[in-house]
Amino acid sequence: MTVLSTKNQDDLVDNAKPSYFNLPPLDISLAFPQATPASIFPPCVSDYYQLDDLLTPEEQAIRMRVRECMEKEFAPIMTEYWEKAKFPFHVIPKIGALRIAGGTIKGYGCPGLSITGSCVAAAEVARVDASCSTFFLVHSSLAMLTIALCGSEGQKQKYLPSLAKLDCIACWALTEPDYGSDASSLKTTATKVEGGWILEGQKRWIGNSTFADLLVIFARNTSTNQINGYIVKKDAPGLTVTKMENKIGLRIVQNGDILFKKVFVPDEDRIPGVNSFQDTNKVLAVSRVSVAWQPIGLSMGIYDMCHRYLKERKQFGAPLASFQINQLKLVKMLGNVQAMILVGWRLCKLYENGKMTIGHASLGKSWITLKARETAALGRELLGGNGILADFHVAKAFCDLEPIYTFEGTYDINSLVTGREVTGFASFKPVASTQRSRL
Numbered sequence: 271m272t273v274l275s276t277k278n279q280d281d282l283v284d285n286a287k288p289s290y291f292n293l294p295p296l297d298i299s300l301a302f303p304q305a306t307p308a309s310i311f312p313p314c315v316s317d318y319y320q321l322d323d324l325l326t327p328e329e330q331a332i333r334m335r336v337r338e339c340m341e342k343e344f345a346p347i348m349t350e351y352w353e354k355a356k357f358p359f360h361v362i363p364k365i366g367a368l369r370i371a372g373g374t375i376k377g378y379g380c381p382g383l384s385i386t387g388s389c390v391a392a393a394e395v396a397r398v399d400a401s402c403s404t405f406f407l408v409h410s411s412l413a414m415l416t417i418a419l420c421g422s423e424g425q426k427q428k429y430l431p432s433l434a435k436l437d438c439i440a441c442w443a444l445t446e447p448d449y450g451s452d453a454s455s456l457k458t459t460a461t462k463v464e465g466g467w468i469l470e471g472q473k474r475w476i477g478n479s480t481f482a483d484l485l486v487i488f489a490r491n492t493s494t495n496q497i498n499g500y501i502v503k504k505d506a507p508g509l510t511v512t513k514m515e516n517k518i519g520l521r522i523v524q525n526g527d528i529l530f531k532k533v534f535v536p537d538e539d540r541i542p543g544v545n546s547f548q549d550t551n552k553v554l555a556v557s558r559v560s561v562a563w564q565p566i567g568l569s570m571g572i573y574d575m576c577h578r579y580l581k582e583r584k585q586f587g588a589p590l591a592s593f594q595i596n597q598l599k600l601v602k603m604l605g606n607v608q609a610m611i612l613v614g615w616r617l618c619k620l621y622e623n624g625k626m627t628i629g630h631a632s633l634g635k636s637w638i639t640l641k642a643r644e645t646a647a648l649g650r651e652l653l654g655g656n657g658i659l660a661d662f663h664v665a666k667a668f669c670d671l672e673p674i675y676t677f678e679g680t681y682d683i684n685s686l687v688t689g690r691e692v693t694g695f696a697s698f699k700p701v702a703s704t705q706r707s708r709l
């Protein structure tokens with residue numbers, strides 16, 4: 271694979287030792303006299319209705335394990351990487367050691383968690399850093415899940431164990447430059463040749479693609495005109511990935527434009543269970559449950575940060591927390607977080623009981639991101655000027671929420687998916703009027 275970028279070399283080096291590790295330790299009280307920054311992450315006070323009571327002891331243990339690791343290992347470094355739009359490759363083994371990759375997948379070296387356990391783990395990652403949770407969910411809930419749900423036995427045995435340990439990283443490529451919300455119309459082609467397939471076309475926005483070892487690709491079979499799935503290796507001749515620059519959110523996630531020029535995929539790497547867009551949709555419906563927990567975790571982190579900040583910073587001789595308007599905003603945020611958690615939890619239970627529909631998943635993802643947006647905006651206000659400084663977490667989370675609102679189906683598209691389910695009418699495609707309108 272060719273990786274193109276103006277900062278190509280920088281992106282590929284093992285930047286395990288960022289520059290500031292070589293500097294003397296920062297005296298945080300001097301750098302941030304007003305309040306404690308997010309590098310020392312605030313305690314979790316956002317779980318007001320005590321979700322733990324609804325979790326099994328195993329789920330509670332995963333939650334605490336992930337929280338502890340994120341606060342200790344990730345919180346001190348993420349702002350710097352976010353600011354530089356770099357990926358902290360040295361943390362990958364730490365995420366692997368949490369034993370959460372592969373989530374609900376049973377066997378093949380995967381943890382076989384309950385969906386609730388898998389989702390609360392994703393939320394704990396997002397509470398501290400949403401880029402990190404996006405990297406993880408693309409790898410685990412999209413790429414690994416596609417192989418687990420649609421792959422052959424041989425593919426599961428070959429790929430899932432190293433993906434579960436994060437020894438091998440995957441990406442998942444559906445979106446194309448001309449087909450975002452309208453992904454089912456995608457134009458990348460797969461043509462059958464002796465011993466395999468030839469892929470031709472383009473993908474856009476693909477998270478992890480600049481360094482992924484395996485690329486799960488969706489392309490249109492030129493014989494059947496249906497969407498099929500393929501596993502492409504990063505060194506496949508004809509594959510080029512260009513890093514997308516200048517994102518204002520999820521800056522640590524490395525999104526790429528992918529170009530396929532006569533890329534050969536052997537027969538053994540065609541994913542046999544992806545035979546139409548409906549098969550892709552099955553993966554997306556499950557993945558949307560996990561994605562819905564990202565804004566939950568993110569909103570919890572925002573609330574936790576605001577709660578500490580308002581108690582630490584004083585104006586007019588009193589803590590910000592003592593002003594009625596600030597308390598009103600804080601409690602509005604707290605109420606949102608409790609409702610979001612309960613909707614996310616119920617979605618997991620519907621899934622576990624085999625009752626979850628595609629419309630349920632879409633409503634969960636769209637409504638939770640909507641409430642998270644309101645929560646992030648209130649949090650940003652509460653921190654005043656520091657609400658636009660990434661060091662105090664809220665500005666970073668505010669920006670990270672924007673792509674989450676948009677990916678895996680925008681708010682609008684997910685609402686229309688639920689709308690179709692509850693009304694029986696699909697309203698995605700406008701019908702051109704044939705009559706001239708009269709005033």
Ligand SMILES: Cc1cc2nc3c(=O)[nH]c(=O)nc-3n(C[C@H](O)[C@H](O)[C@H](O)COP(=O)(O)OP(=O)(O)OC[C@H]3O[C@@H](n4cnc5c(N)ncnc54)[C@H](O)[C@@H]3O)c2cc1C
Nearest residue numbers: 442443444445450451475476477673677678679680682698
């Ligand atoms: C940071 C980031 C990471 C991503 N990672 C991945 C990845 O790893 N893999 C992958 O395959 N894709 C990925 N995506 C792509 C993502 O899924 C798409 O951006 C998303 O589906 C929206 O498509 P679009 O950006 O082309 O917007 P468009 O489809 O161009 O939509 C623009 C606007 O029009 C609205 N709209 C479109 N159609 C309709 C309609 N019928 N009715 C009403 N409103 C409509 C939308 O809601 C939106 O507001 C990522 C995107 C981002 C931003």
